[in-house]
Amino acid sequence: MKAIAAYKYYDAATLQEACEVLNQYAGKAKVLGGGTDLIDWMKRRFMLTPDVLVNIKKIPGLSGIKEEGGALKIGATTTLTDIIENSTVQSKYKALADSAMKGPAPPIRNMATIAGNLCQYVRCWYYRWPDWYCYRKGGPICFAPAGRNIAHAIMEQKVCNAVVASDPATALAAMNASVTVQGTGGTREVTVKDLYVVLGTVLKPDEIITTVTIPEAPSKQAFLKSRIRNATDFALVSAAAATTSKGTTVALGGVAPIIVAGTPDEVYAAIDKAAPLSENRYKVSVVKAMVKRVTA
DSSP, rough: OOOOOEEEEEEEHHHHHHHHHHHHHHHHHHESOOTEEEEEEHHOOSOOOSSEEOOOOSSTSSSSSEEETEEEETTOOEEEEEHHOHHHHHHOOOOHHHHHHTOHHHHHHHHHHHHHHHHHHOOOOHSHHHHHHHHGGGSSSSSSSSSSOTTSSSOOOOOOOOOOOOHHHHHHHTTOEOOOOOEEEEEEEEEEETTTEEOOOOOOOTTTTEEEEESSOOOOEEEEEEEETTTTTOOOOOEEEEEEETEEEEEEESSSSOEEEOOHHHHHHHHHHOOOOOOOOOHHHHHHHHHHHHTT
């Protein structure tokens, strides 16, 4: 682990200011919230690291949890601990609380923000270590299919076999949640299901997630996670289901570079089309069992 390279630092006072700085540095700037993933990434220094950090934690109104018009709204800089301990989340959105609780260790949860958790880098060891110039880094191929791939994707692989790292993303997708995104060109809404593409997210370099919105409290919900060590590991497989006025939605984590979500029948059909790699065929049976349990 090396010292962090020199960088410029901005304490943004408003969202507009933060977006303008991000736009000014054209992809060479990153948003700083809790910093639990970003600072670790910058210490490694074997990948391109940002020249500029834009701190958004001092911007008024970006933190907090409230019900509004039947929906739950969570500010971008709200920590995972705040979500876990919130009485409304515990009583009406338990699957989200469970997904945050089953994520990182308490010291990380105390710092990590919900928006940062949704936007964290993938945990693929080929991507995270310096010896492999993989496709996601700009290299020629993904090394997972011919290498160690116990934790990698079984669906929607295309050019990359890394999986979405966020547990709350799975629960939020099942609840039909969306994020409000602000950039220099204005604001827009993106569903959590559609936030991810194979090589990252749909966010533009000047855009910031400002709010996570769950449109209604589910009448029934569940979140399950399978991992090697129960204390801190990322999901090998996760599944969430939520029943609302629009029906039941199931979402899967740990199985694809995107969030796989839909009705139970649609998700089962997607599992049946899975293309597991040499070491992760077990995920097919595990995810089928999880879907059965979360929809029971």
